[in-house]
């Protein structure tokens with residue numbers, strides 16, 4: 001038996017932001033509690049070829065090409081785009097061109113001035129809006145939740161399902177609120193918040209939950225910082241992350257190419273103002289953190305939960321009561337080439353990577369540049385802006401010159417060294433200070449050792465040639 | 479999709495925690511069409527040395543792990559990237575059931591869509607099974623989705639699986655066919671939501 005839920009407006013009692021987003025998108029509900037949801041925005045990228053192949057095998061067609069957008073990001077080279085040397089990579093990019101053209105899907109392709117990483121492009125173009133359901137065959141789709149959207153990553157079969165029906169079956173996740181109050185210390189920001197949360201609750205600590213980030217420290221974040229936090233929700237195992245839309249959100253959206261304008265924007269904003277969780281809405285789980293107690297954080301191991309303040313030391317497996325955890329630490333230390341008890345600050349690095357959908361927006365590049373200005377990097381490194389538009393803006397502001405003068409490479413936008421699919425990778429055994437979201441084994445290349453941190457901390461690591469506390473380097477700088 | 483009712487045979491005691499999908503299949507192997515098979519990529523970088531030779535000690539590289547249809551792992555299996563290729567690699571290698579205490583959400587959903595059962599077994603039972611497999615690697619393990627039990631030796635313990643997923647696996651149902659039976663509801667919803675939230679539609683024509 002299936003109940004048709006209409007548009008789910010008449011629901012009594014206080015509701016969370018997530019409850020409202022869910023109710024607004026239920027097409028039908030099954031007694032088991034899972035629901036068929038309407039999807040407002042769907043992004044595809046080069047890796048979506050599996051889904052297009054499934055569509056083809058079924059002789060299906062794209063139900064809503066107008067709500068579907070293609071972005072070339074995962075495989076695009078970050079240098080010399082006129083000659084894509086690797087034929088397999090060229091084929092991936094051509095396939096996306098062909099699949100989007102065949103189905104009438106708008107594409108932000110490799111040579112488009114709007115190209116960039118899908119989770120940077122969506123918000124930048126005004127495709128990401130409060131109150132929407134948004135999906136993409138990419139787990140970091142959670143990024144878009146920063147606008148008060150219900151945004152989550154899906155697999156290839158689900159991508160094919162959305163292409164063919166513009167809907168998706170979902171189980172309703174439980175609701176979790178993570179509140180961060182207090183005033184952060186200088187040099188500490190969104191990346192340190194989210195890494196501290198993951199360290200506290202574990203890489204599966206939010207599994208099965210829709211997470212809402214709240215509290216004064218979250219409210220005072222820019223949209224870039226909010227996106228960084230929501231981006232890494234998946235690293236805590238969450239189904240999605242979200243932040244209630246407010247004036248910061250509305251100011252950001254206004255004037256974006258695809259965003260509503262004029263009377264339509266006013267009508268939209270009126271509805272968006274009703275989205276935040278009601279005052280007495282209940283969450284299944286609540287966690288709170290004090291921003292003033294968070295220091296700059298780096299990871300030391302091979303899971304994002306392996307995160308510690310920069311003034312800490314590498315954990316000692318012999319002090320672990322739990323044998324399974326001790327074994328995991330030993331394995332991680334062996335992979336990372338670290339020893340128990342070693343100070344984190346001072347661990348020598350081989351290169352830096354500033355980029356990815358976590359931390360390659362203009363604010364991130366400014367934060368890194370403010371540390372690097374007038375200084376030299378002791379190690380080589382790559383700076384790949386989050387989008388072509390971010391790249392142009394950074395160049396207008398002169399940030400590219402700061403990076404180049406410091407000795408880092410300034411390249412085109414794409415996923416690049418975050419995942420190594422396009423050929424930008426960290427050589428085996430090398431240690432990389434990275435602004436990305438995953439320190440998994442081999443993520444940045446086979447045998448690569450990744451330390452996650454904020455853009456300012458990655459810049460500090462570049463200057464020091466080792467993991468370093470950015471705070472002293474910020475003294476006297478804005 | 480092929481229905482899954484009972485699976486019995488050897489189990490591979492992987493025993494690792496936090497096996498993310500980057501480890502299940504490194505990103506550089508995902509360009510191949512599915513029809514060419516993904517089985518040889520399964521856990522490639524953990525299984526092989528720099529030259530590509532198999533590491534003899536790795537559970538998937540020796541019998542009975544190599545021919546196992548059941549994989550036993552610790553918490554947070556399949557976390558990370560949404561890549562369905564992780565499931566293709568497992569399925570094409572011949573794995574039909576995973577037993578672990580917790581899974582990455584997207585991985586579990588991808589698994590079910592490809593007829594692979596992500597059965598949730600308690601931490602204690604996982605430890606017990608891993609110990610039994612350490613003692614007798616050829617231990618015969620049987621998974622029954624009709625009763626939701628896993629058994630080995632003289633032990634039979636219940637596992638959890640979402641009821642909808644269970645139905646789908648048992649019957650080999652395909653989501654898209656089910657969804658298409660609701661095409662009228664979808665069309666009605668679309669009309670209503672476009673009226674109520676006109677800004678939902680794309681804001682601009684590409685040519686405008």
Ligand code: SF4
Nearest residue numbers: 140356357415418419
């Ligand atoms: S930048 Fe990295 S995490 Fe983000 S979408 Fe690309 S590969 Fe995924």
